[in-house]
Amino acid sequence: MPTTxxxxxxxxxxxxxxxTKPEQWDEELAAVLASNIGIELTEAHWxxxxxxRKDFETQKETATLxxxxxxxxxxVKELFALFPGKPAKKMSYVAGLQKPKGCV
Amino acid sequence: MSTPIVPSFDDNTTSGRKLAIICSKGNLDMAYPGLILANAALGEGIETHLFFTFWGFDIINKETMADLKFTFVGNTSMHMPGSSMGIHHMLGALPGATAASTKMMKKMISDLDVPDVPEFLELLSASGCHMWACRMSADMMKLTMDDLFDGVEDIISATDFIELSEGAQLLFI
Incomplete structure (x- = not known):
């Protein structure tokens, strides 16, 4: 696996x-991840x-949309507004998690 | 310093990918493929259209949408999901068989945390799905917009659908 x-x-x-290692994530990194994909984090994004992050601790997998x-x-409408186009993937990226595996 | 590895999220929106799904069946097990694929496409930022026709109307008819049924009559490969033991499809004709198998399938769907049909339609609507109802089916079943799920944008003709699905990938279910 690569590093960046x-x-x-x-x-x-x-x-x-x-x-690939959620433990490497912190809130400072989230802002960098968000800006990588053209999002400036507001309180609503957080x-x-x-x-x-909280759900991942108990479920051990990324929550679906x-x-x-x-x-x-x-x-759901708000999530589409905050993370346009591909909300589930964009949110998980910024949260330092893998994209969700569930179908729905 | 090398360029960081960043996922490319905007390919589809810029490429203008578009999906149109024709939902023509009203059985519970035939409603879900269209709904699930539409949801997946919307989550990928793809412009998605659902066109409901013939028995597919039952998915968006307020009277029937919460009450779709699963029958195994006519399904010669019938077995319960998760079991390979075959069930003769004509047993599905026994009184109560459809009610029992519908109940079981609904439970299996909800155990997977997949929403029921009305809630699924709400989810798709909130995700920006375009929903259309077929003019001929509406006339045949004597239904108007008032009878249909609120997210349905209009009752349109076959020609209208062909026009709006120009350039779309098409699925018939």
Whole structure:
């Protein structure tokens, strides 16, 4: 697996660029990841990102868009507005997690 | 310093990929493939259109959408999901067989945390899915926009659908 330099340190990523070691993530890195994909983090972005991190601790897998909506309580429309185009993938990238595996 | 490895997220939106799915069946097990694929496409930023026609109307008819059924009559490869033991499809004709198999399939779907049909339509709507109803089917079934799920944009003709699906990848289910 490759590594890449982000926020001045070596980060383990997969071929696409998603983090492979969630423990290397912190909030400072999140801002760098977000700016890599053209997103400037606001408080509204942090709500789903924090949910994803918290949910990952117990579930050991990345929450799907629907789970962020139903369990995390953030409307799907809002997620599309915050992370345009591919919300599930973009959120997981910024949260330092792998993209979700679930179908729905 | 080398360029960081960053996922490329905007390929589809810039390439203008578009998907149109024709939903023509009203059975519970035939409703889900279209809904799940539409949801996946929307999550990838792909412009997605669903066109409901004939029995597919049952998916968007407010009267029937929460009550789609699964029958194994006519399914000669019938076995319960997760089991390889075959069940003769004509047993599905016994009274109560459809109700029982529908109940079981609904439970299996919900155990996977996949929403029921009305909630799924809400999810697709919120994700920006375009939904269209077929004019001929509406006339035949004497249904108007008032009878259909709120996310349905319009009742349109076959020609309208051909026009709006120009350049789209097409699926018939």
């Amino acid at each position: 330099t982000l926020a001045g340190r070596e980060i383990d990523v997969d071929a696409e660029g998603f983090l 709500v789903p990102i924090r949910f994803l 629907r789970r962020v909506s139903t369990v995390g309580g953030i409307p």
